Amino acid sequence: MLGFDAEGRLAVGQLPFSTAAGEPIEPVVWQPSRRVSKRAVIACMVSGMVAGPLNLTFPTVDKYLIPFSEPIRLSLKKETHPSRAPFSAFVPGAVSVVEASWYAPLSEPVRLKPGLGAYLQDYQALEVPVVTPAFLIMPWFSWLSEPVRLPEGLKAWLQRDFFAPPRLLPTPTITATMAWTEVNNDQWEIVYTNDASGGGAAVSAKVSITEVDNRSAVVSLRES
Amino acid sequence: MTYLSGPVNIQQGNTADFVVEYVNATGGYTVPATGELSVVYTDTAGNTTTDTQTLTVSNSFFIGSWDSATAALGLAIWTVTANSTTVAATGQIRVIERQAD
Numbered sequence: 031m032l033g034f035d036a037e038g039r040l041a042v043g044q045l046p047f048s049t050a051a052g053e054p055i056e057p058v059v060w061q062p063s064r065r066v067s068k069r070a071v072i073a074c075m076v077s078g079m080v081a082g083p084l085n086l087t088f089p090t091v092d093k094y095l096i097p098f099s100e101p102i103r104l105s106l107k108k109e110t111h112p113s114r115a116p117f118s119a120f121v122p123g124a125v126s127v128v129e130a131s132w133y134a135p136l137s138e139p140v141r142l143k144p145g146l147g148a149y150l151q152d153y154q155a156l157e158v159p160v161v162t163p164a165f166l167i168m169p170w171f172s173w174l175s176e177p178v179r180l181p182e183g184l185k186a187w188l189q190r191d192f193f194a195p196p197r198l199l200p201t202p203t204i205t206a207t208m209a210w211t212e213v214n215n216d217q218w219e220i221v222y223t224n225d226a227s228g229g230g231a232a233v234s235a236k237v238s239i240t241e242v243d244n245r246s247a248v249v250s251l252r253e254s
Numbered sequence: 255m256t257y258l259s260g261p262v263n264i265q266q267g268n269t270a271d272f273v274v275e276y277v278n279a280t281g282g283y284t285v286p287a288t289g290e291l292s293v294v295y296t297d298t299a300g301n302t303t304t305d306t307q308t309l310t311v312s313n314s315f316f317i318g319s320w321d322s323a324t325a326a327l328g329l330a331i332w333t334v335t336a337n338s339t340t341v342a343a344t345g346q347i348r349v350i351e352r353q354a355d
Contacts, residue, residue: 232276232286235334235342239262240271242319252262 260346267323267352274309274316274334276342286336289316293347295330309334325349 241249264270272291278284289309297303303324309316320332330347 230278230280230282230284232284232336232340232342233279234277235258235336236275236277237258237334237343237345238273239345239347240273241262241264242269242271243265244267244269249265249268250263 258343258345261329261348262345263348263350264322265352266325266327266349270320270322270332270347272309272316272318272320272332272334274318274343275314276316276336283314285311285314286340288337289342290335290338291318291320291332292335293320293330293332295322295325295347295349296328297324298326300326320347322347322349327351 236253238251238253240251243249262270274289274291276284276286276289289311290306291309292304292306294302294304305320307318307320309318316334322330327349330349331344332347333344334342336342
């Protein structure tokens with residue numbers, strides 16, 4: 031028998047694990063004895079008394095396992111844990127407390143929250159402008175219907191090439207020079223001839239007589 | 255030579271301005287070296303008087319004037335010559351009484 035005493039309890043000290051160091055293989059819980067109270071057991075441990083094959087030399091509370099019983103889930107407070115309790119000294123060989131829970135086969139499975147898809151983990155470095163397409167829809171003509179409104183064309187500020195940014199500098203002054211060579215010289219001369227100058231001896235004359243009074247006013251005019 | 259025109263009435267005391275263009279034998283205008291004007295009239299004293307002057311050249315026009323202040327009522331003969339020798343034209347001026355304005 032593996033340490034079952036007369037009361038039917040299995041001593042922890044005979045389980046296939048070492049309590050001197052390391053974690054217990056199977057969860058062990060404190061099962062209050064129906065016959066012996068825990069305080070009584072502790073009192074026996076402190077006094078050095080032993081019960082059965084159990085070696086009650088552990089400075090901590092011993093635990094008994096009753097096979098096939100419902101495991102009691104034990105959860106100690108953190109502040110009572112030797113490693114977290116303030117002003118507590120480390121006790122070598124002490125049994126560390128383990129929080130254990132059983133897996134429930136019929137429970138709701140844990141859903142993993144999916145992360146952001148790879149196809150979504152991207153960004154657009156360049157701002158892609160939205161180009162308004164110019165289109166024309168020609169349905170059947172209805173005499174009494176609202177006339178089809180043509181959408182406006184591409185806006186002027188969109189009509190540019192992104193590969194060629196808009197010009198920032200003003201257009202410089204462009205001077206075009208045309209040169210040509212003239213061959214031959216064209217000359218023309220206008221000659222005005224006054225027939226009256228040196229036109230021969232005067233043989234007659236045309237005379238106009240204007241009467242002017244003493245106030246320099248023209249009174250009459252007679253021409254020949 | 256027949257009178258070119260006339261007689262032209264001039265009120266006594268007014269001035270007659272002459273503008274002369276000389277014509278050659280072919281009917282074209284010519285500009286002689288000099289042009290003269292002479293007016294033969296009877297003055298208020300009853301004496302026959304001749305006023306002669308050289309015409310002023312302006313391009314092809316010869317300009318002159320004659321004052322009838324000292325002329326008596328009656329006819330006066332004007333003569334236009336070229337180069338002081340050739341008589342180009344002649345005419346008459348009638349000096350009449352001054353009319354009320």
